[in-house]
Amino acid sequence: DAGVIQSPRHEVTEMGQEVTLRCKPISGHDYLFWYRQTMMRGLELLIYFNNNVPIDDSGMPEDRFSAKMPNASFSTLKIQPSEPRDSAVYFCASSQDRVERNTIYFGEGSWLTVV
Amino acid sequence: AQKVTQAQTEISVVEKEDVTLDCVYETRDTTYYLFWYKQPPSGELVFLIRRNSFDEQNEISGRYSWNFQKSTSSFNFTITASQVVDSAVYFCALSEAQNQGGKLIFGQGTELSVKP
Numbered sequence: 737d738a739g740v741i742q743s744p745r746h747e748v749t750e751m752g753q754e755v756t757l758r759c760k761p762i763s764g765h766d767y768l769f770w771y772r773q774t775m776m777r778g779l780e781l782l783i784y785f786n787n788n789v790p791i792d793d794s795g796m797p798e799d800r801f802s803a804k805m806p807n808a809s810f811s812t813l814k815i816q817p818s819e820p821r822d823s824a825v826y827f828c829a830s831s832q833d834r835v836e837r838n839t840i841y842f843g844e845g846s847w848l849t850v851v
Numbered sequence: 852a853q854k855v856t857q858a859q860t861e862i863s864v865v866e867k868e869d870v871t872l873d874c875v876y877e878t879r880d881t882t883y884y885l886f887w888y889k890q891p892p893s894g895e896l897v898f899l900i901r902r903n904s905f906d907e908q909n910e911i912s913g914r915y916s917w918n919f920q921k922s923t924s925s926f927n928f929t930i931t932a933s934q935v936v937d938s939a940v941y942f943c944a945l946s947e948a949q950n951q952g953g954k955l956i957f958g959q960g961t962e963l964s965v966k967p
Contacts, residue, residue, distance in 0.1 A: 840955055
C-alpha cells in the first residue's frame, strides 16, 4: 500500500514568494495532520483535519499560513509570503481512527528553504 | 497539560552494545497512547510502536523492546546488540484518547549514534 505522499520533497524559494506544499494521505484514512520540524522547536502540530474539516489550527504560526483539504485524498499547506524563518521540514501525516486508534503515519517530508 | 521528556539528547555506543532510550510523559487523561518513531538520516519518520495506557505489558520485537511503567510515567525503548543501521533520531510521543485521530505531542528526540 502507498504511504503518505508529499510534494515537493525539496523546495528552495526566495523570501516573499508563495510556497505550496501538497499531500496525499493514505487511502481510507480520515484524519490528516500537518507538522513542522525545526531544530529550535522540534516537531510541532500546525493543523489537523477530520473528514476534510479543519479541527484544530491553533498551531498555525500566523496568517501567512493556510491549509486546505478539498477532498479526502488531497491537502495543501500554503505560505504566502514566505520568510526565512519558515525554513523547516514540513510533514504531512494521516491516521484511520477506527482501525488503528490514534496511530499516525508520516510522509517523507517537504524540506523548505527560504533565502 | 501534556508533555513528553526525552532527557538524553545524544547517545553514542559501539556496535553490539545494548542501549536504552528514556521517555517520561505527563498527562491528566486516564486513557492515552504512547509511541516511538525513528527518524533516520534520510529524514522520514518511521512508526515503530504504539502502546495503550491500559496495557502495561512489555513488548519485544526482534532486537527492540519497550518497557512501559505507569507508576513512573515512563516508556523506555531498548535496542539490544545495536547496529550501525540503528543510528537515527528517536522520538517518543503521546496522544490522549480525547484527541481522536491521534494528535501527537513529541519529545525533543534522542540522537543515537552507533559506531562500528
